[in-house]
Amino acid sequence: MSGDPIRSAWHAVARAEDVASTGAPTPVTVLDTPLVAYRDGGGAAVMLPAACPHRGTDLGLGSVDGGCIRCPYHGWQFGASGRCTRIPSLGADLRIPDGAHAHAANARERDALLWVSLDPAADPSAIPSFPVAGAVAGMRLIAGEPLRWRTTPGRHVENILDLAHFPFVHPATFGCPEAEAVEPHEVTVAPGRFDCHVGVNTRNPDTPTGPLYPALGPIIRLGYHYTVQLPYRTTLEFSFPDGMRRALHEVATPTEDGECEIFWALLVDERLDSPDEDELAFANAVFAEDQPIIESQPGGVRIDRAAEVHVPADRLAVAYRRAMREWGVAADARV
Secondary structure (H helix, E strand, C coil): CCCCHHHHCCEEEEEHHHCCCCECCEEEEECCEEEEEEECCCCCEEEEECECCCCCCEHHHCEEECCEEECCCCCCEECCCCCEEECHHHCCCCCCCHHHCCCCCEEEEECCEEEEECCCCCCHHHCCCCCCCCCCCCEEEEECCCEEECCCHHHHHHHHHCCCCHHHHCCCCCCCHHHCCCCCCCEEEECCEEEEEEEEEEECCEECCEECCCCCCCEEEEEEEEEEECCCEEEEEEECCCCCEEEEEEEEEECCCCCEEEEEEEEEECCCCCCHHHHHHHHHHHHHHHHHHHHCCCCCCECCCCCCCCCHHHHHHHHHHHHHHHHCCCCCCEC
């Protein structure tokens, strides 16, 4: 891949349900680039630069009607392609100047998310898949509210991949001393992606009525299966001794410098009768334990081979950095 593969990649910027065809547009930011999202007259998602070509006013403060977005400052209107369709001060007879037109971003709606690439030539077939209801037989979808963290998406991804922090960061949810020693594991790396299987000891979570899994004992050995699609799409599948399955799906998006937004969903075995609210509460409790730790780290994962100190438990993080370099990210980059 030539150029900057992260700028050319597809990034999730909004849930489809949050982008409307009337009312206020949806402001989004990706890689420090402010954009606005809305729907045209046919319901298709549109994304334009946030700055009006006239005086740079934020179109996110404007309104959407009839498939067009209107600037709040002077009423200029823009269609789905970014072409300026009306300048009220010109009246009906004067020609709209060429410089008045904006350029629509390369955007697609897929799997209930709105995706954008800053590369106009980016191939939509490269958009990562994301779970939707009914996508996996025997699993129910539970979608979480997007998260905003004051860290880079690479730091968030590496936290998901980190096998050694569970006893220390998550003692109130699932961590246990039995997980301090990380089991040996191998990582399979392919162009643009990698995966890994590893066993992990976890505490049987508490509930007001006792252990969440009464038949499995106080300590449970789970099978973890990590799948990562570069740059920031992760899946963590959990296999339980009784055959039950769970999965955490995430895609992290670089927004402003040093910040990210995380879109996430759970797939839970339909044989489990746990309420969705309890599943979401547990996941959010785990995120809340991670967030202050990760936000305290220096900004950006350094993918240079010699950056930071690594031990065998860091094999997944090392593989992530290697995969990013081989994918074309500069060795001195921070992600």
